Amino acid sequence: MTGIRENETRTDLPDAADAGLYFIGICRTPFATRADCPRQGRRDGPVCRLEILPRWAGALDGIEAFAELDVLYWLDQSRRDLVTQSPKSDGAVRGTFSLRSPVRPNPIGLARVALIRRENAVLHVRGLDCIDGTPLLDIKPERCAYTPLAPEKAADRA
Amino acid sequence: MTGIRENETRTDLPDAADAGLYFIGICRTPFATRADCPRQGRRDGPVCRLEILPRWAGALDGIEAFAELDVLYWLDQSRRDLVTQSPKSDGAVRGTFSLRSPVRPNPIGLARVALIRRENAVLHVRGLDCIDGTPLLDIKPERCAYTPLAPEKAADRA
Numbered sequence: 001m002t003g004i005r006e007n008e009t010r011t012d013l014p015d016a017a018d019a020g021l022y023f024i025g026i027c028r029t030p031f032a033t034r035a036d037c038p039r040q041g042r043r044d045g046p047v048c049r050l051e052i053l054p055r056w057a058g059a060l061d062g063i064e065a066f067a068e069l070d071v072l073y074w075l076d077q078s079r080r081d082l083v084t085q086s087p088k089s090d091g092a093v094r095g096t097f098s099l100r101s102p103v104r105p106n107p108i109g110l111a112r113v114a115l116i117r118r119e120n121a122v123l124h125v126r127g128l129d130c131i132d133g134t135p136l137l138d139i140k141p142e143r144c145a146y147t148p149l150a151p152e153k154a155a156d157r158a
Numbered sequence: 159m160t161g162i163r164e165n166e167t168r169t170d171l172p173d174a175a176d177a178g179l180y181f182i183g184i185c186r187t188p189f190a191t192r193a194d195c196p197r198q199g200r201r202d203g204p205v206c207r208l209e210i211l212p213r214w215a216g217a218l219d220g221i222e223a224f225a226e227l228d229v230l231y232w233l234d235q236s237r238r239d240l241v242t243q244s245p246k247s248d249g250a251v252r253g254t255f256s257l258r259s260p261v262r263p264n265p266i267g268l269a270r271v272a273l274i275r276r277e278n279a280v281l282h283v284r285g286l287d288c289i290d291g292t293p294l295l296d297i298k299p300e301r302c303a304y305t306p307l308a309p310e311k312a313a314d315r316a
Contacts, residue, residue: 011213013180018293019232020175022263052255055169056263058241061253072266074177083216095219097210097297105180105214106295108230108266135176137264139255 007093010081013105023135024059025052025121027073029128034077040100041111041127048113050123050136057121060139064118068142069125074135075107109134112142165251168239171263181293182217183210183279185231187286192235198258199269199285206271208281208294215279218297222276226300227283232293233265267292270300 004010028049031037038045050071052060063069082103086093096104113127123139162168186207189195196203208229210218221227240261244251254262271285281297 009216017175017178018181019179019234021177021179022172022238023176024263056241056255058167059254059263060256061242061251062256063253066256070268072264072268076177080180083214084219093219095221096217097214098218098220098224098299100298104296105182105217106230108296110228110230110268110298138262138266140258140268141256 004082005086007084008086009083011083013081021074021137023053023074024056024138025050025136027051027071027128027130027132027134027136029130029132029134031129031131034131037131038129041113041129043114043127045126045128047116047124047126048128050125050139052121052123052136054121060118060121060123063115063123063139063141066115066141069113069115069123070140070142071111071113071125071128071136072138072140073109073111073130074137075102075109075130076135077131078102078104078107080105080107108137162240163244165242166244167241169241171239179232179295181211181232182214182296183208183294185209185229185286185288185290185292185294187288187290187292189287189289192289195289196287199271199287201272201285203284203286205274205282205284206286208283208297210279210281210294212279218276218279218281221273221281221297221299224273224299227271227273227281228298228300229269229271229283229286229294230296230298231267231269231288232295233260233267233288234293235289236260236262236265238263238265266295
């Protein structure tokens with residue numbers, strides 16, 4: 001890993017992971033490099049595609065009912081060892097958890113996007129901010145936009 | 159893994175994980191079992207604690223400036239193989255990605271919480287919905303509540 005900036009601090013990462021992720025698909029965006037990415041996704045940004053792996057395509061059933069989705073993705077180009085950071089544009093040093101920087105122990109990106117349409121195993125959305133090819137982790141319907149689908153209290157299941 | 163309900167579908171999970179997570183701490187809530195958990199966290203719910211591991215304590219620096227946080231946690235009691243699900247309270251079958259059920263290929267929980275106060279490596283928050291002892295993955299400041307900390311476009315760093 002390359003050097004860090006003045007006043008930044010890092011930690012040695014644990015020897016082993018505590019849990020494992022399965023990529024469920026891929027984000028297709030017009031942003032080829034980190035420099036091309038907006039700081040955060042915008043609802044008037046370009047239409048991007050969430051391409052779901054065949055294994056999980058059926059898990060999209062019913063998603064057309066939602067106008068907004070929370071999308072989680074894996075920022076696989078990010079270093080994970082910084083405890084405090086000094087973003088280039090700002091001389092101050094802040095703790096990683098007080099920044100939305102992609103550099104974090106678990107580099108999970110989170111975007112609330114507008115669902116434009118579904119086309120089989122592909123969702124067309126606006127509001128992503130990540131590099132083309134970023135692995136997808138999860139898609140959740142945004143519950144605040146609608147009446148909850150189920151009563152307030154009901155047993156879920158492990 | 160125990161059986162599934164009528165009309166639910168599952169998939170065999172991949173043989174290996176695609177990426178690894180490091181737990182950064184633990185959620186302390188008054189919810190001892192799944193049955194005790196609310197369907198979603200409420201801002202007038204009980205005060206819960208996010209206890210950060212010593213390795214990452216410094217990453218909280220500056221977080222006091224935020225009133226709202228996005229918290230990501232690992233729902234380690236959830237099965238991961240269901241493609242479609244039929245929640246108990248609802249006879250319909252829906253795709254996993256059109257539900258906010260904890261049962262999903264990557265069982266990452268997401269809550270937007272109110273930050274009450276910080277006490278060293280512990281954050282007191284309202285709005286969590288998870289079982290006591292749930293592993294923590296990430297804490298992000300909620301950018302919409304404030305003016306962004308940095309200009310719209312600035313290079314982050316891998």
